[in-house]
Every structure is written in C-alpha cells, then in structure tokens.
Amino acid sequence: MKIVILGAGVIGITSAWYLAKAGHEVTVIDRQSAPALETSFANAGEISPGYSSPWAAPGIPQKAVKWLFMKRAPLILNPLFDAATVKWLAAMLRNCTAERYAINKARMVRVAEYSRDCLKALREETGIQYDHRTQGTLEVFRTQKQIDGIQKDLKVLEAGGVPFEVLDVAGCVKAEPGLSGARDKLMGGLRLPNDETGDCFLFTQGLAKKAEALGVRYLFDTTIDGIRTDGNRVVAVATSAGEIEADVFVAALGSYTPQMVRPLGLSVPVYPVKGYSITVPIANESRAPVSTVMDEAHKVAITRLGGRIRVGGMAEIAGFSKALPQKRKDMLTYVVEDLFEGAGNQSEAKFWSGLRPMTPDGTPVIGKTRYDNLWLNTGHGTLGWTMSCGSGRVLADLISGLKPEIRTDDLALSRYG
Structure with missing residues (x-):
C-alpha cells in the first residue's frame, strides 16, 4: 500500500x-x-521502560499546589487558561486516582518494555550507532518520604516482570561513582538495570x-x-x-x-507540555554520570551521551511557546552541579526546549x-x-x-x- x-x-x-x-x-x-x-532533537536521552509512569498520579494535585511556590519547581503553570488548557488539565486530574494510575502505568510499561526489545533487535539488525549505553537508570531520592512513596511503583514493576534494585546510599554511589561528592544529599535510590540511554536525534x-x-x-x-x-x-x-x-x-x-x-x-486529547534541556561537554570524567540518573525531587534526568551530559526535565504549561527563560536553564544547571559538581563545562552549555505531546492519562x-x-x-x-x-x-x-x-x-x- x-x-x-x-x-x-x-x-x-x-x-x-x-x-x-x-x-x-x-x-x-x-x-x-x-x-x-x-x-x-535534544530530549533527556533516557530509554526507561521501568520509569514509565503517568504524570497523573495520586497526590499530584496536592504536590502541584506546593510546586507553585517552590523556587525550583518541576511543574510550572503559566497564566494561560484557554479552553484547551483547562479541558486537558481537568482530564488529567480525573486520572489522579490510585486505580487509574495503576491502569495507565501498566499500559505505559507494556508499550515501553516492548519498545526496548524492538530497539535492541533493530540495533542488532542494522548496527545503528547513537551514543547508546545499556547500563540502566538510577532514580535517586533525597528524603525518606520519597523512598516510602515508591511502593506502588514496585508492585507494578513486579507485576510486569521488570527487574529493579532498591539501593542505599552506598549502592547508589557504587552504581554511579560520580555521586560520591553528593552522598550526604541522598537517602537511597531505585535502579532499573535494563534501561538504556542514547541520543534520540x-x-x-x-x-x-x-x-x-x-x-x-x-x-x-x-x-x-x-x-x-x-x-x-x-x-x-x-x-x-x-x-x-x-x-x-x-x-x-x-x-x-x-x-x-x-x-x-x-x-485528540494531546497537549504540548514544554520541557527543557541543556547539553554540556564532559570536563571531568571521574565526576560524570555513567548512564542516566533521575533526581526524583526535581524530576530532572541527567544522562551520559558519549562525551556529553544531557540534563532534561521540567513540565511547563505554556501552550506552544518555545521561549528559553534563563531561570529554566539555571534550574537544570543547579541540579546537575548539585549531584555531579564539576562534571561538565557549563560555560559551553547548549540550552533547548521542546513540546512534549502529553495525553491526560x-x-x-x-x-x-x-x-x-x-x-x-x-x-x-x-x-x-x-x-x-x-x-x-x-x-x-x-x-x-x-x-x-x-x-x-x-x-x-x-x-x-
């Protein structure tokens, strides 16, 4: 055809x-x-089936209110409340229940796990190169409350047969030696060993x-x-x-x-949720990430792409705006320097934004x-x-x-x- x-x-x-x-x-x-x-073009670079979770989750409405007053919030709501925005936000809020979260996450993990298998087969068939690594994703937690909150995710991972490791601080540093300078800022982590990284572009x-x-x-x-x-x-x-x-x-x-x-x-209930990234050349190999590290507190992913570090995150409700506010770049710089201080040359950072097509579920x-x-x-x-x-x-x-x-x-x- x-x-x-x-x-x-x-x-x-x-x-x-x-x-x-x-x-x-x-x-x-x-x-x-x-x-x-x-x-x-410049997304976070992580291929993370195990971390596939809907933004619509129990507790998100309460967290969103707190984020509005945070200096370094993962969610930014601009005063743009047209009919499309209000309708999409209302539909997302309806999915913020434990029942809907379990259904939606299971769907997402199903597609993502299958996709990783397809990518592996495609890579073996074609030999395609894209700065890829197959060394997993490490989600790091800064508070005990964050660790306690992952139990519902662990049940979904278990049900889907997705391998995972719950790590203490020493385990996190062993998996990502570059975190050694930030060990006093961490409480533990969740490692998904089958996840991958690579340059989507x-x-x-x-x-x-x-x-x-x-x-x-x-x-x-x-x-x-x-x-x-x-x-x-x-x-x-x-x-x-x-x-x-x-x-x-x-x-x-x-x-x-x-x-x-x-x-x-x-x-089609798809809304442009804006995300940002910076890409910096590695300045100190010993301090750089090995694979992908997800900072749960700030919802920011830090990924190794060859000789570069890609730092991506935030969710901004701003319609189709592609503006690049300095304060968003400062947020990404803060997170990567807080966890991997001195790993990248920030003076050469390339700043980017993209519009993620998000469904309410x-x-x-x-x-x-x-x-x-x-x-x-x-x-x-x-x-x-x-x-x-x-x-x-x-x-x-x-x-x-x-x-x-x-x-x-x-x-x-x-x-x-």
Whole structure:
C-alpha cells in the first residue's frame, strides 16, 4: 500500500521504518529540513521502560499546589487558561486516582518494555550507532518520604516482570561513582538495570537514512495545510508541494496532531507540555554520570551521551511557546552541579526546549480513527524516545493486518469515548 506519514520525529521515522520493512511504499512529510529537528532533537536521552509512569498520579494535585511556590519547581503553570488548557488539565486530574494510575502505568510499561526489545533487535539488525549505553537508570531520592512513596511503583514493576534494585546510599554511589561528592544529599535510590540511554536525534537521523535505503521517500521543507476526506476515508493531504494521495495516512505530528485532525471532527486529547534541556561537554570524567540518573525531587534526568551530559526535565504549561527563560536553564544547571559538581563545562552549555505531546492519562494514542484509513501515532509525552520503536512496530503490524505482539485495544483514540 501507499502510505503517507505526517511528521518526521522519532515516532514518524520509526513508523516509516517498520512500514517499509513490511513492504509498503512510504512517504514522510515534514515542515523541517531534516528529521528530528523539533521535540526529538535534544530530549533527556533516557530509554526507561521501568520509569514509565503517568504524570497523573495520586497526590499530584496536592504536590502541584506546593510546586507553585517552590523556587525550583518541576511543574510550572503559566497564566494561560484557554479552553484547551483547562479541558486537558481537568482530564488529567480525573486520572489522579490510585486505580487509574495503576491502569495507565501498566499500559505505559507494556508499550515501553516492548519498545526496548524492538530497539535492541533493530540495533542488532542494522548496527545503528547513537551514543547508546545499556547500563540502566538510577532514580535517586533525597528524603525518606520519597523512598516510602515508591511502593506502588514496585508492585507494578513486579507485576510486569521488570527487574529493579532498591539501593542505599552506598549502592547508589557504587552504581554511579560520580555521586560520591553528593552522598550526604541522598537517602537511597531505585535502579532499573535494563534501561538504556542514547541520543534520540542521532538515532532518528541514522534510521531515516536506513529507511531511505528501503525506499522511503521524504518531503522536507513541506508544510501540511490540511486533510481532504470523502465520506469515511481520507483522500489526500494538501501541502505546499501540492496534494498527495495515498491508501493510508498516519498522523505522527506530536503536539500538533490535534489541530491537524480537528477539522475532521476528531478530538485528540494531546497537549504540548514544554520541557527543557541543556547539553554540556564532559570536563571531568571521574565526576560524570555513567548512564542516566533521575533526581526524583526535581524530576530532572541527567544522562551520559558519549562525551556529553544531557540534563532534561521540567513540565511547563505554556501552550506552544518555545521561549528559553534563563531561570529554566539555571534550574537544570543547579541540579546537575548539585549531584555531579564539576562534571561538565557549563560555560559551553547548549540550552533547548521542546513540546512534549502529553495525553491526560500518560498513555500514547496508537491506532485507527473513525476514518477507515487514518491512523494516529502520537501522545507519547516524555517517553517518545522510550516508546518509539515499539509504537512504530505496533502501528505497522496493525496497518498490515497482522496481530501485534502486545495488547493494543486500549491504546487507540476510542478509549476516550
């Protein structure tokens, strides 16, 4: 079949790869000049199936109120309360129950674990290089209350068969020697040994080239103006390069997916939650992280990417703003220096922001819409990199009429009614 994919981020490119492998004729359209130049460009770099958790969790409403008055808050609410923002926040709050949290986390871990397996197979098949490491994720806790609060997560990990280690401070330092200078600031940690790290941008660009060798065609520097339908089918997409027809269409536009499909009467509950990162060259190898360290107190991930350190985090409700306030950079700098003092050359830090496509329940939207040939692969939030290969493989199987290797009926848009 002829398939058009809207969007050339990591989700669009992995979808293109698996669809091309299945024998389809694939075209990818993107407004940028190359793949992965928006949200996939400089994310935190962690591939963390075990850390896949919805932001909507019990206690989050109370924590959010406290965060509003914190100097270094992980959640920032700007005074932007349009209808879309209010509706999305209300839906997220409805998911902040123990029952919904367990359901949503189980879904997310299912997709993320499968995705890691798909990535491993893809890496072995292609030899693709992207500054990857397979040395796990360490979540560090600064208070006993944080340690006590992980029990519900441990039950989900146990149920999903995900290996984990609960560590004392000495165990944390053994896993990440660079933390030795911060041992007095820690109370313990949770290590997920099967997690990985890697540069999403390098991966996506490399996979795009390999997909091109399979026949995937790219239309870069091409704006998508709209989608034309006839009855319950999509006929074509209108672009700056003219109308493009196909048998199947896939919307993988991240945070921009809702506005693209809204004229078709589709309501996709994806909101752009802004995140930030800095990337710094390593200045002192002995103080640098080995893999990924997640600071639970600040919700900031610190990841080793080759000779660089990527520091990413925060969740800002600011619509589609891509501004780069200095105080956000200062927050990331503070966290990495507090835990890994002197590890990176902060004078050469590169500051970035991206719009994470978040659903109210944290689970991505993967599956068919009420239009027979329009599919969605979006809403991965902070876990697009973690879930990318699994999401692409699942989508390709569904479109090809094959039974996916994991359950998918609760991933489609239809779960929202």
